[in-house]
Amino acid sequence: MNLKQNSQVLVKLLEQQESFKEKLRIAKRAIQVRDNQIHTMQSQVGVVPLDMTQSRLHLAFLFSSPLIRNINGKFENIMQLDYLTEIQDIVRVCNKMQYEMKYKSEVATVNNFRSVITDGPIALYFSGHGIQNTKANIGVEYYLSSDKGNILLLEDEQGMSHYLYEQDLKSMIKMANTQLEVVFVSSCHSQFAGEVFLNSGAKHVVCIRQGDKISDKTSLRFSKVFYETLFVKNYNVCTSFQIAKDEIRKVFNSTEANKFLLLTQQSKSGSQLEDDKHHKCHALANFKQGTLVSMNEQTMFESHPSNVEGFLGRQREMYEIIKHITENRLVTILGPAGIGKTSLARNLANYVKDRHKFSDGIIYVGLRECKSAHEFMTRLYLTIRQSCSLQDVQKYDLNSFDRDLTTTRKLKATLTEAQEGKYRNFILNILKHREVLLILDNVEDPLDSDYSAFISELESIIDNCNILRVLVTSRQTLNRLSFHHEKPYNLFELSQESALKLLISKAPRDIKRQEIQELLACNMPNSGKVKKGFNFLQALNTVAPRTLLDHPFTLLLGGHPQAISLAAPLLKYKTLRELFLDFCNSNMMDALEVASGH
Helix, strand or coil: CCHHHHHHHHHHHHHHHHHHHHHHHHHHHHHHHHHHHHHHHHHHHCCCCEECCCCCCCEEEEECCCCEEEECCEEEECCCCCHHHHHHHHHHHHCCCCECEEEEEEECCHHHHHHHHHCCCCEEEEECCEECCCHHHHHHHHHHHCCCCCEEEEECCCCEEEEEEHHHHHHHHHHHCCCCCEEEEECCCCHHHHHHHHHCCCCEEEEECCCCCCCHHHHHHHHHHHHHHHHHCCCEHHHHHHHHHHHHHHHCCHHHHCCEEEEECCHHHCCCHHHCCCCCCCEEECCCECCEEECCCCCCEEECCCCCCCCCCCHHHHHHHHHHHHHCCEEEEECCCCCCHHHHHHHHHHHHHHCCCCCCEEEEEECCCCCCHHHHHHHHHHHHHCCCCHHHHHHHCHHHHHHHHHHHHHCCCCCCHHHHHHHHHHHHHHHCCCCCEEEEECCHHHHHHHHHHHHHHHHHHHHHCCCCEEEEEECCCCCCCCCCCEEEEECCCCCHHHHHHHHHHHCCCCCCHHHHHHHHCCCCCCCCCCCCCCHHHHHHHCCCCCCHHHCHHHHHHCCCHHHHHHHHHHHHCCCHHHHHHHHCCHHHHHHHHHHHCC
16 A cells, blocks of 8 residues: 555544544533433422432332232232342442432332331332222122222232222321322333322322333333432433433334323323423432432341242242241142252242341252251351351351361361361351241252251251241151151142243243144144053044143143253254144153153
């Protein structure tokens, strides 16, 4: 390349640089103009910003995700909400503030709802469902409550749904003398819930238009921008809503943005907010200098595992086990390998933890490949050790415990009787007066290897720790515990509907409607080998199933979670119809059963 060409390239690069600089200047001017417009909008309201310095509670999170509800004596599973991710994201946003902001997070039982409202929060975030008060929705209870307005779906202490009627919410807010400046209702179709809050006196309500669904990604983006604008940048509610809505329009599209609604007391009459000159909207300002402050009491033990992805269909079982735990000191979840005992225990641990059912928390100890009572006590000690304070380390001389344990493991030796006694006494002293749920997973391993010694250690813990509750997962009962009543709970296969949902959720690709129709049109092959016990399905050559639940494919899945999880990856290369025809071959079904340990 000659000098002339080099000069031309350089000139072109300089021109591009100037062009980029000009575009940047234009963008900065546009942002400045928009900020000026926003401040002008706020100044036109003509109201003094709300003083936050005297507030007992600035932001309250109430979440309700009941496991089941009872309609005319029939139990229905309720779809679980991912409330925790959004709450954590909002807390992270508010953590950017340089002032004191007090917040609290509670499960939405009636008592907690009343307590939080009494604390007088400025903003309330409600993650939960609202339903219309009709006989179809609530059954015979409608005849006793038809005049009470629509309903917020809350929880009772064990995970059953509880109805909070609009009339009762109004009374609750009136008695507490609380003015809710803004309520954010997070869930699909949340307009019903939003209107309940609005009719109960909330000044602003953000919700999702009835009949619309939004993705978790969209909801998270909107709420982060809304709360950052409201609390960090100190704009008023209406402006914060509009900025968050514009963000969704820019990142996603107008259709998604228009799913978000802002309800106000003036808009109840049908007037448009942007045209309403009587609406007074306060900015939230005058915070004290400080940091984000959680008003929740901290638990000592939080050694719980993460939730299992794709976990579904066990709401009824979780509800029943929680009920058993409240009534019994020791509950054992029983079932064959792969039936879902560990998944159920892990998700139950998180459900219980979020609801602060045990004031000192949860201790989760996995015992897979644990071959002795000594190894059980070691794992329990190490789990408890993680939550110990400096005061505990000094009081119990835990550093010497750790040295003993490190030395014996290096030498592949066992602890002396005196050292074992030290560990045992420490565990008993720590747990003695603690309200804790101790979860022991895969107990069949120490039971098979060191039955008597393991039972003796567990019995000692239950004897000496009077308010401790123990949840065990095992393939066999602990029937030699002589002083304590063990409550066994047998875990069975998933329902046909849940088995189908699990297969589709774990499939490595989307299942199209046409593919389902092809399966429904597929009859049982006359010449194929049919799994033992399903020969009666040959009759389907003359009867066409109308839905997947009617199809033999669903019966052949068997409801065994691990077998379904092993079969799902096959859908990467096979259609539902092809997989069904393979299922009709008993060799494949036998292979899946062997692989899942069924």
